[in-house]
Amino acid sequence: MIRVTIYKKNDEIVGFKSEGHAGYDSSGKDIICAAVSTLVINTINSIELLTDDKDKYEVNEDENNALIEFRLTTDKPSRETCVLLKALELGLSGVRLGNKKFLRILFEEV
Numbered sequence: 001m002i003r004v005t006i007y008k009k010n011d012e013i014v015g016f017k018s019e020g021h022a023g024y025d026s027s028g029k030d031i032i033c034a035a036v037s038t039l040v041i042n043t044i045n046s047i048e049l050l051t052d053d054k055d056k057y058e059v060n061e062d063e064n065n066a067l068i069e070f071r072l073t074t075d076k077p078s079r080e081t082c083v084l085l086k087a088l089e090l091g092l093s094g095v096r097l098g099n100k101k102f103l104r105i106l107f108e109e110v
Contacts, residue, residue, distance in 0.1 A: 002036050004092055005106045007071065013085035014110060015055075015071035016040070022102040027063070032102045035095045040068055043088040047072075053081045 002022050007015040018040050022032035044057060053074040060067040072081065089105075096103045 001102055001104055002033065003104045003106065004036070004040075005108050006089055007108050007110045009110050012077065012082060013089065014077065015069070016085075016088065017067070017069040019065060019067045019069075021063075021066060022099075024099070024102050032095065032099050033066075036092065036103065039088055039091040039095070040070075043084055044068075044070055046084050047081050050084075051078050051080045053077050 002018060002020045005017045006013055007017075018036060022030050022036070024030045024032040044055075047053060047055060053072055055070060055072050055074070057068065057070040074081075077085075092103070092105055096105055
């Protein structure tokens, strides 16, 4: 199962952590892993290329427990970054709709 923790501060998303594998299908054929990976990586790339907000992230592609953790280091995120992070939450929620066995979304106040 993939576990995504969305970090919030004062009701704004300030980061996230995605860990695990969906187990929907074998490696290279797992559409749940592909969907989550695409959403997460696109969000990170978009924030880095389209905004001036600062961030840090960690990636571990271990086949037993994949991990991507992303956190903003900017005190007050831009409107664009807030929209991109909210779009990530919306996209992940859409993937989870029919796939609750393979994707869990948690929220953590930081």
